[in-house]
Amino acid sequence: MKVEELKRTHSMYDAHIKDWNFFAAAYNGGEDFIKMALHKMPRETSDNYNTRIADGICLNYSTIVIDLFSFYLTEKPSMREVGENIKNDTLWKNFLRDCDLNKTDFDYFLNEAQKVASTYGSSGILVDKADSTPANREEEVEKGIYPYCALYTLPNILDWKHQKDPKTNRPILKYLKLKDFDDTYLLWWESKWERWEIQTDERSISETAVMVNNGKNRLGEIPFTWLSNIRNPLNPYIGISDIKEISRITASLMRDISCGDEIIKYSGFPMLLMPMEDAEGKESSDIVGVTAVLEFDPEQSNSKPAWLESAIAEPIDSILKWISRKILEIFQMSHLSGVHAHEKSDQVRSGVALRYEFQQLGRVLSKKSENLTEAELNIIHFWLKWQGKEDLFEQVNISRSKEFSSDDLSEDLNNQLTALKIVPTPLFHKAIAKQVAKKVLRDTKDTAMEDVMNEIESTDFSKISTDEDSGEPMPQGDDDTPQKAGKKMSLTAWAKQEGIPYNEAYKNFAEGRLPIESERVGERIYVYPFGQK
16 A cells, blocks of 8 residues: 555545644643634734743633533433343453553543544544454453453544445445554454554655554444534534634634733833933934833923823723623533523523523533434444344443533422412422422433322322412311411521521520420421411
């Protein structure tokens, strides 16, 4: 194989590699991204430009957005059911603890793979196995030989070719070219694999492609899966990056900050203070920037200024406002403005607007969760196929929560309790109870949730009333009467009604000094303002 053929890349790779490198630099930040973001101004000296690079500040909102998405996706672990045969497999247990032969936990590996996909738009995962032939399973366990995962970024997936199956029309991966961290090239076909490297002759400065290893593909298919962040309708493999536009705004923020630093440095602190005339009475002929010089009259004793009249507030304020607007737009386009609004006390948002933002964020997170689950299933499929246990794949079931804590569950529960006070009817109470159960038990298995729903449906809510003072549901006794005697209220509600601090009321209860009857029921304290029955 010629060097040119080995280095040849896919047309989609050539079209997007510049963007992918920019996204990676935006997420990693640091000097590389600062150099990409800050441009040399016309007539600017190289020394001044290098100084701006050295003083550059990166407010890395690309990292913030991706890490926020990752937090919401991974705060609840996936529910992975693989069956007893796989679960008790020693090699499977080893794989879960060390899935990439670098001591990386499988769940952590998936989270990092999703972060890579969030940065570039997609990532690739190869499920490989050492090309060795152990004598038996005991030797495999002893030497730790089992299928493992290798994560590839889009810049390292050089070329690929899909072909439709003539019977099903489904696209099948027929060819794959990867570049490893050691600069070797790994090529896969359905029947074989090869590893190549480019060797350079120092004397003739010529390059030669050399095959260093090869083998048979025992699976009959390429064990590679794409992990898309958000699927691209025009190309389902490369996906859409979360920081496609945010990375450019982040670079723009760095340029704004650099301009602000220049204003402060040269307008706020003049570099030269000199008299209008020299010792012989001749006018000075020094030519410098007007904002960097303050002149004074040497004949006037009080004319030499020791301070700078402030002429920089307006441009600095304008830059700060522009920066704030760009930051707001970052959270807006990533559907995180609702989360951002909670962090800013001066940010007023209507409930409808916040609800819309949370719904949009929920949809984005759900799509990411579905793509991550699909990739995980493909990984397990290839793992089992390498082990000759493909028939056990039917026992595998993976699910992830589609409810995320971007919205406040406690606020929802408080709203529903308030609604019960406004509409205290048994039918409405039953409907609210079902909604609460779905929210609180949202990750419960379907069978258990069905039992809960049946129990709520069979409950007689006409025998459950709401305490007028505390708003808490409470059962009614069979001898309940409209008389005030026997009516109870929580200690919290009574203390608030009487204008007594709760700590003082609780202390009096504990010491038996409350002026009215009281009792503890479980973890709650109730008082009887009109006496018990």
